[in-house]
Amino acid sequence: xxxxxxxxxxxxxxxxxxxxxxxxxxxxxxxxxxxxxxxxxxxxxxxxxxxxxxxxxxxxxxxxxxxxxxxxxxxxxxxxxxxxxxxxxxxxxxxxxxxxxxxxxxxxxxxxxxxxxxxxxxxxxxxxxxxxxxxxxxxxxxxxxxxxxxxxxxxxxxxxxxxxxxxxxxxxxxxxxxxxxxxxxxxxxxxxxxxxxxxxxxxxxxxxxxxxxxxxxxxxxxxxxxxxxxxxxxxxxxxxxxxxxxxxxxxxxxxxxxxxxxxxxxxxxxxxxxxxxxxxxxxxxxxxxxxxxxxxxxxxxxxxxxxxxxxxxxxxxxxxxxxxxxxxxxxxxxxxxxxxxxxxxxxxxxxxxxxxxxxxxxxxxxxxxxxxxxxxxxxxxxxxxxxxxxxxxxxxxxxxxxxxxxxxxxxxxxxxxxxxxxxx
RNA sequence: GACCCUAUCGUCUAGCCUGGUCUAGGACAAGAGCUUUUCAAGCUCUCGACACCGGUUCGAAUCCGGUUAGGGUCACCA
Numbered sequence: 001x002x003x004x005x006x007x008x009x010x011x012x013x014x015x016x017x018x019x020x021x022x023x024x025x026x027x028x029x030x031x032x033x034x035x036x037x038x039x040x041x042x043x044x045x046x047x048x049x050x051x052x053x054x055x056x057x058x059x060x061x062x063x064x065x066x067x068x069x070x071x072x073x074x075x076x077x078x079x080x081x082x083x084x085x086x087x088x089x090x091x092x093x094x095x096x097x098x099x100x101x102x103x104x105x106x107x108x109x110x111x112x113x114x115x116x117x118x119x120x121x122x123x124x125x126x127x128x129x130x131x132x133x134x135x136x137x138x139x140x141x142x143x144x145x146x147x148x149x150x151x152x153x154x155x156x157x158x159x160x161x162x163x164x165x166x167x168x169x170x171x172x173x174x175x176x177x178x179x180x181x182x183x184x185x186x187x188x189x190x191x192x193x194x195x196x197x198x199x200x201x202x203x204x205x206x207x208x209x210x211x212x213x214x215x216x217x218x219x220x221x222x223x224x225x226x227x228x229x230x231x232x233x234x235x236x237x238x239x240x241x242x243x244x245x246x247x248x249x250x251x252x253x254x255x256x257x258x259x260x261x262x263x264x265x266x267x268x269x270x271x272x273x274x275x276x277x278x279x280x281x282x283x284x285x286x287x288x289x290x291x292x293x294x295x296x297x298x299x300x301x302x303x304x305x306x307x308x309x310x311x312x313x314x315x316x317x318x319x320x321x322x323x324x325x326x327x328x329x330x331x332x333x334x335x336x337x338x339x340x341x342x343x344x345x346x347x348x349x350x351x352x353x354x355x356x357x358x359x360x361x362x363x364x365x366x367x368x369x370x371x372x373x374x375x376x377x378x379x380x381x382x383x384x385x386x387x388x389x390x391x392x393x394x395x396x397x398x399x400x401x402x403x404x405x406x407x408x409x410x411x412x413x414x415x416x417x418x419x420x421x422x423x424x
Numbered sequence: 425g426a427c428c429c430u431a432u433c434g435u436c437u438a439g440c441c442u443g444g445u446c447u448a449g450g451a452c453a454a455g456a457g458c459u460u461u462u463c464a465a466g467c468u469c470u471c472g473a474c475a476c477c478g479g480u481u482c483g484a485a486u487c488c489g490g491u492u493a494g495g496g497u498c499a500c501c502a
């Protein structure tokens with residue numbers, strides 16, 4: 001039975017790299033019908049924070065990675081100390097004050113990495129390893145080996161940055177006579193300009209992406225593409241399909257640069273694929289949180305607005321930014337829109353348009369367009385000459401959904417009221 | 425500095441294991457056009473890569489070696 005683990009340390013938020021490591025672990029477990037263990041590596045009591053733990057758990061849940069077992073290293077100190085005592089008794093380790101140090105014997109050891117192939121190390125280059133620190137807490141490599149072995153972890157899937165920890169852990173596996181698991185070292189994710197992914201090059205926390213309005217499925221799809229490809233020129237892949245197609249050996253060896261533009265594209269694709277009702281569901285908490293609408297807001301109206309923007313947003317956040325004029329009358333007018341309204345006085349045209357609209361029985365976009373076009377014909381002007389100022393007056397912007405659809409949703413009274421503001 | 429990992433369009437990648445079908449395919453981005461009331465979307469097209477040197481071979485993006493470049497690790501942090 002395949003068993004993998006994701007072992008974050010609650011000394012910071014779950015970042016993009018950690019999220020992807022979790023993804024590949026979870027995906028591997030799912031593809032093999034195995035178990036996914038979550039182990040919190042909180043041996044550094046001083047730096048570990050409850051706040052971070054909660055955030056990590058939330059982010060993993062949001063991404064959709066359910067864990068089968070949950071452990072905390074801080075609750076297992078006795079186990080580590082027992083093993084240290086055993087190694088001490090066997091003469092494989094020695095004491096230095098309260099600390100327990102493992103004696104490293106020089107030798108050549110190899111691992112067969114699932115992604116990189118064979119990697120050879122010379123332990124002669126490694127100094128003696130601290131097992132138990134002076135404060136009696138275990139070191140990372142020691143606790144990690146004992147946990148992976150005692151939890152029955154069969155495959156260790158982790159970042160490339162752990163390659164150099166592998167020989168240190170391997171000698172401990174041997175010393176404690178634990179069976180050695182399979183290893184797979186994932187390439188790291190780098191920032192857009194190369195180098196480490198850092199806050200300077202963009203958001204790094206999974207929760208940041210959640211707040212910016214990315215859908216978890218989209219983020220997972222994008223992260224999956226960073227180092228793995230389903231083949232067949234496929235870019236968008238449902239997680240269930242990925243589970244079927246995934247093979248750890250197909251994961252790339254090369255570090256990949258995080259590219260926000262492609263993430264945006266993937267997110268937009270997922271937004272478009274959603275039914276408007278489902279999209280509204282995703283949007284609603286955000287709209288309430290940002291106090292754009294109240295909890296009991298007319299969802300019929302909301303749904304109409306959602307439909308107008310579904311095709312033109314990359315993130316949920318953008319919906320909030322673009323659709324403001326549908327929810328309040330004191331919306332801002334951009335300088336470009338201002339120009340459309342001041343270059344030419346449209347009082348006469350707006351007045352006539354209001355009259356046309358008043359005569360309409362059905363205020364649907366087809367009728368609105370018909371009325372609009374007949375006025376334009378009567379005035380002998382081009383449609384664009386009136387479209388732009390009207391859009392500016394109604395929305396405060398020069399860009400947005402189709403004008404007639406937009407007017408239909410806005411409704412007759414509000415359309416009239418907004419046009420009147422610009423009649424002198 | 426030592427050790428380790430890696431190297432295909434600007435970016436993500438397919439191809440590499442099992443050399444010929446690769447004048448290297450796709451996606452994002454960029455540019456042009458179509459459509460159009462704007463912005464998107466959609467459609468069509470363009471730009472654009474096998475890091476370098478050597479070897480093996482009839483033949484190398486694919487195998488081997490070196491160079492260079494990038495990344496990682498060298499804690500009583502995890």
